[in-house]
Amino acid sequence: MPEPPPALKEELTFPLAWGASPVRDFGAWRRAARATVEAHLLVGRQDGTPYAPEYGGREEGDGYTRELVTVSLTRYARVRGVLLTPHGRGPFPAVLLLHDHGSRFDIGKEKLVRPWYDDTRQASARDWAQRCFSGRFVGDELARRGYAVLCLDAPGWGDRGPLAYAQQQALAAHFYQLGSSLAGLMAREDARAASFLAGLDRVDARRVAALGFSMGGYRAWQAAALGDDVAAAASVCWMTGLKEMLVPGDNSLRGQSAYYMLHPGLARHLDLPDVASIAAPRPMLFFHGGLDPLFGAEGVRAAHEKLRAVWRFHGAEERLRLKTWPDLGHVFTDRMQDEVFAWLDGVL
Numbered sequence: 581m582p583e584p585p586p587a588l589k590e591e592l593t594f595p596l597a598w599g600a601s602p603v604r605d606f607g608a609w610r611r612a613a614r615a616t617v618e619a620h621l622l623v624g625r626q627d628g629t630p631y632a633p634e635y636g637g638r639e640e641g642d643g644y645t646r647e648l649v650t651v652s653l654t655r656y657a658r659v660r661g662v663l664l665t666p667h668g669r670g671p672f673p674a675v676l677l678l679h680d681h682g683s684r685f686d687i688g689k690e691k692l693v694r695p696w697y698d699d700t701r702q703a704s705a706r707d708w709a710q711r712c713f714s715g716r717f718v719g720d721e722l723a724r725r726g727y728a729v730l731c732l733d734a735p736g737w738g739d740r741g742p743l744a745y746a747q748q749q750a751l752a753a754h755f756y757q758l759g760s761s762l763a764g765l766m767a768r769e770d771a772r773a774a775s776f777l778a779g780l781d782r783v784d785a786r787r788v789a790a791l792g793f794s795m796g797g798y799r800a801w802q803a804a805a806l807g808d809d810v811a812a813a814a815s816v817c818w819m820t821g822l823k824e825m826l827v828p829g830d831n832s833l834r835g836q837s838a839y840y841m842l843h844p845g846l847a848r849h850l851d852l853p854d855v856a857s858i859a860a861p862r863p864m865l866f867f868h869g870g871l872d873p874l875f876g877a878e879g880v881r882a883a884h885e886k887l888r889a890v891w892r893f894h895g896a897e898e899r900l901r902l903k904t905w906p907d908l909g910h911v912f913t914d915r916m917q918d919e920v921f922a923w924l925d926g927v928l
Contacts, residue, residue, distance in 0.1 A: 583828075589823060589826060591848075592822065592823055592847055592848070592851075594847075594849065594850055594851045594854055595849065596612070596613055596616055596849040596850050596854070597850060597851060597854040597857075597886070598613075598854065598857055598889075598890050598893070599889065599890075599893075601613075606860075606893070606894070610858050613850060613854070613855070613857075613858050614805065614806065614858050616846070616849050616850065617805065617806065617843070617846065617850070617855055617858070618806070620764075620843040620844065620845050620846040620849075621761060621763075621764030621767050621768060621843060622755075622759065622760050622761035622764045622843075622844075623654070623760055623761060623764040623765050623767070623768045625768070626653065626654045626655060626768055626772055629652055629653075629654060629655045629772075630652060631651045631652055631653075631776050632651065632652050633649055633650065633651045633776075634649070634650045634651075635647050635648065635649050635663075636648050636650075637696075637697045639696050639697075641664070641696075641720065641723065641724075642720075642724060643666060643667055643723070643724050644664050644665060644666045644667060644720075644723035644724060645664070645665045645667065646662065646663075646664055646693075646696055647662070647663050647664075647665075648660065648661070648662060648663075648697060649661050649662070649663045649730075651732075651773075651776055653732070653768070653769040653772040653773055653776070654765065654768055654769060654772065656765070657735075657740075659732050659733060659740070659769065660689075660732070660733060660738075660739045660740075661689055661730060661731055661732030661733065661773075662689050662693045662719070662729075662730075662731050662732075663728070663729070663730050664693065664719055664720070664722075664723035664727075664728065664729040664730075665723070665728050665782055666723055666724075666726045666727065666728065668726075670728075670781070670782040670783070670784070671781070671782055671783050671784040671785075672726060672727060672728045672782060672783060672784060673726070673727050673728070673783075673784055673787035673788070673789070673924075673928040674727060674728040674729070674730070674777050674778070674780075674783040674784070674787065674788045674789070675719075675722050675727050675728070675729050675730075675788075675789050675790070675791050675924070676730050676731075676770070676773055676774050676777050676788065676789070676790045676791070676800075676803065676810070677692050677693070677718065677719050677722070677729055677730065677731040677791055677792065677796075678731075678734075678770060678790060678791065678792035678795075678796035678797075678799040678800050678803070679691045679692050679731065679733075679734065679737065679792070679795075679796050680712070680792070680793050680794035680795045680796045680797075681794060681795035681837055681840060682708070682712070682794065682795075683745055683837065684704070684708060685736055685737050685738075685741045685742035685743045685744075685745075686701065686704055686738070686741070686742045687701055687704045687705055687708060687737065687738055688732075688733035688734055688737025688738030688739075688740070688741070689731040689732060689733050689737075689738055690704065690705040690708075690738060691705065691708045691709075691712075692713075692717060692718045692719045692731050692796075693717055693719035693720060693729070693731050694717045694719075694720055701738075705717070712793065712794075712911055712912055713793075713911075713912055713913070713914075713917070714913045714914035714915075714917070715914075716914060716917065718791075718793075718912070718917060719731050721917065721921070722791075722921070725921060725925075727924070728777070728780070728782055728783050730773060730776070730777045732769070732773055734766050734769070734799075734840075735751075735762065735765060735766060735769075736748070736751065745836060745837075746836065748836045748837060748839055748840070749835055749836050749839065751839075752839035752842075756844075761843065761844070762839050762840060763839060763840055763841055763842050763843055764843060766799070766840060767799075767802055767803075767806060767843075770790075770799050770802065770803040770806075771803050771806040771807045771809075773803075774788060774790060774803050774807055774809040774810050775807065775809045777809075778809040785809070786811060787811060787928040788809055788810060788811055788928075789810065789811060789812040789813060789814065789924055789927075789928055790803045790804055790810045790812075790813045790814070791813070791814045791816075791920065791924075792814075792815065792816070792818075793816040793817055793818075793912040794816070794817050794818055794874075794910065794912075795818065795840060795841065796816075796818075797814075797815030797816050797817055797818030797819070797866075798815070798818040798841055800813045800814060800815045801813050801815045801818075801819070801855075801856040801859065801864065801866075802855065802856075804856070804858075804859035804862065804864065805855050805856055805857075805858035805859050806858075810859070810862070811862060811863070811927075811928065812862055812863040812864065812865075812924065812927045812928060813859060813862070813863075813864050813865070814864070814865040814867075814920050814923065814924065815856075815864070815865065815866050815867070816867045816912045816916060816920070817867065817868060817869055817872055817874070817875065817910050817911070817912065818875070819852065819853065819856070819866045819868065819875070819880065819883045819884075819887075820852060820875045820876070820879030820880055820882070820883050821851060821852065821853065821878075821879045821882035821883045821886070822847055822851050822852050823851075823882075824876065824878045824879030824882050824883075825852075825875070825876075825879050827876075830874075831873075831874050851883075851886065852883060853882075853883040853884075853886040853887050854886065856887065857886065857887060857890040860890045860891055860893075860894055860896070861890075861891055861894035861896035861899055862899065863899040863900075863901075863923075863927035864887075864899070864900055864901070865900075865901040865902075865903075865920065865923050866883075866884070866887070866901070866902050866903075867903050867904075867905065867912075867916055867919075867920070868880045868903070868904045868905070869904070869905050869908040869909045869910055869911060870904050870905060870906035870907065870908065871906075871907070871908060871909040872908075872909050872910045873909065873910065874910055875910075877904075880904065884902045887900060887902065888900060888902065899927070901923060903919075
């Protein structure tokens with residue numbers, strides 16, 4: 581297969597990265613870096629779009645209430661999701677729960693919250709929970725532990741799909757032809773979802789976290805970088821240095837799925853951990869499976885070094901949790917979940 585000229589990769593020096601940028605004031609750097617990311621989303625800010633939430637499908641769970649919610653995250657579409665609220669008096673700490681890719685499009689939010697409202701998706705949801713989450717529904721676990729939880733379908737999944745695998749490239753191409761971006765839309769939606777969650781009366785706006793696995797992990801640190809509504813972020817199995825990731829055979833070079841995490845031109849300014857560092861020194865957690873075939877050890881190590889340097893600059897290394905699970909692959913098992921839940925309890 582033809583490959584880009586090697587010199588293009590060599591030219592990636594990430595001149596806007598903290599420490600490389602001539603800007604030495606971190607607040608000024610954050611504003612400049614965030615503005616650069618936003619410019620490359622190719623989807624404008626949606627702050628003036630009313631959420632206009634509609635609720636329905638309410639049911640009582642084990643210590644919490646489930647309900648469906650439909651909101652306008654952008655002016656382009658209404659998005660369906662689930663909202664879980666613990667029993668008792670609020671306001672509650674909250675988690676924006678962001679689902680993975682997994683090339684499984686018939687379920688989105690249902691990967692993380694048991695679909696009480698749709699019997700046809702129960703089998704798929706249970707299968708995915710067994711495959712990735714030790715049989716657990718992470719959202720339901722969080723709600724039982726006292727967190728309000730919001731989980732929405734990303735473009736192409738669940739009620740917004742389902743896509744077929746080969747349709748991803750066509751969808752992304754249509755966005756580019758319209759001067760826009762599929763990845764940019766998802767990024768805007770996630771940031772707006774965090775703001776919606778933080779603005780609910782039942783939620784303590786100072787205690788909102790973003791959490792995700794795989795592509796959801798990417799979405800979690802990206803949402804934290806793009807806005808200040810996310811007080812803490814936990815990313816499981818999605819962090820690497822970009823140059824270390826771009827090697828023959830890497831999943832990101834297959835096309836198709838990569839379009840959801842591809843902001844054209846951004847790499848000429850910032851590396852992946854540089855974008856995540858915009859959220860510093862807020863608490864952030866990054867877990868990696870040592871046997872994960874999608875993220876090699878060299879890329880993870882390079883990213884962790886960059887992240888560690890930024891939090892160290894702030895004197896806040898204790899707010900950055902970096903861990904590799906040597907015996908695990910691309911999963912978010914019950915052991916990992918329990919550590920994330922305990923971490924959330926400590927930082928929110």
